[in-house]
Amino acid sequence: MAGILDRRALWSSVLTLLVLPAQADETRTSKAAAQVIATVNDVEITAGTLDLVYLRRRIPDNRRAQLRGRFIEELIDRQLVSEFLDSRKVAASDAAVDAQLKLIEDLIRKRKEEPASLLKRMGYTRESLRAELSIPLRWRAYAREVITAEKLREYWGRHRNRFDGTQLRAGHLLIKLPPEATAAQVDAVREKLDAVRENLAAGKTTFTAATAKHSQAPSASTGGDVGFFPIRGKMHPTFADAAFSLKPGEVSAPVRTPFGLHLITITDRRPGQLSLEDVCNEVFARVAQDRRAELIAQQRKAAKIVRAE
Incomplete structure (x- = not known):
């Protein structure tokens, strides 16, 4: 190190x-x-x-x-x-x-x-x-x-899946925002996604139905599926960090990336095999x-x- x-x-x-x-x-x-x-x-x-x-x-x-x-x-x-x-x-x-x-x-x-x-x-x-x-x-x-x-x-006990090679499969609902979006535009999209999230929590809709209706991502017709990804290397870091902090079945609050605002949910998980000894330097750095x-x-x-x- x-x-x-x-x-x-x-x-x-x-x-x-x-x-x-x-x-x-x-x-x-x-x-x-x-x-x-x-x-x-x-x-x-x-x-x-x-x-x-x-x-x-x-x-x-x-x-x-x-x-x-x-x-x-x-x-x-x-x-x-x-x-x-x-x-x-x-x-x-x-x-x-x-x-x-x-x-x-x-x-x-x-x-x-x-x-x-x-x-x-x-x-x-x-x-x-x-x-x-x-x-x-x-x-x-x-x-x-x-x-x-x-x-x-x-720290390893609380955040093991961030270091041990775990991969998650996620669905997301994306509403796009331009890079120069105003605060008012961001707030409007955030409010819309908050309302969708409330409906999901109340059981009024499913994530698959919500993405089909609201998502602007190419994966809208497949439940927002982005496939499996590790903590780093595939997805935007903000997206990955939010995903890796979720419990199974939980839907994130709106997450901002350069693409817009997302709702994220975890649909599958592949446990990692690395030990603390394998990644001690990375854990120490974090x-x-x-x-x-x-x-x-x-x-x-x-x-x-x-x-x-």
Whole structure:
């Protein structure tokens, strides 16, 4: 698990560094990069930091305005996690951070660049890059501290079908929505599906009859059948997550995906055969992810967060 997390952190940073020279003319001036876009407990987050996120994720210019708010919130979350780790005095191994930093500097030199010069153009010093590289390492150290084997077993017991290779067969009732749907349009469709769901619960109709009457999916005439699917790899993640949380015979509340709003029901199940030992890394990663989300929600309640207009 450590290797997976560490490599992701490293190569994310390497990608940022190595794409920068080709895009140097597109980066902000030093003055613009220093513009404060938010503060978290009086710690500044700058436009230059946001630009690095755009570069790292290869966001084209025409989508940056649309995604700006989301990425600022992610940077706020990162700062909250860093402050929490500071408060717990959680440190990363110097050797692990140094190893990642050395690899980055070696890659820069192979491109006939001087590391200090390139880092400066990015708005980094060697120490600030070390600090950024250390955040995921520090988080993992904390997670290893608080996520015990017992907690992994408890989580596995509650969510086993998400990890053991289980496949579900589902039916869905879809009412399509355009990507630019207004809140009023979404609410209208949601109300319609809520009414259908109430009729299903009252026994006034069947799921097969409801899909034939209301669904706009190609499977409307076959009870909305989508066949068997695992937790990941076939269906949209939001759809799959909702399906895997259902009990047999239960009909979901309306679920939003890029296709529209769905009602989902489970019609069959193929149990998986994997054990906790087989998927321990995946379970650990999910528990750590959930813990991070809980922590951020708690930290946000007490934090002083100011976003620039």
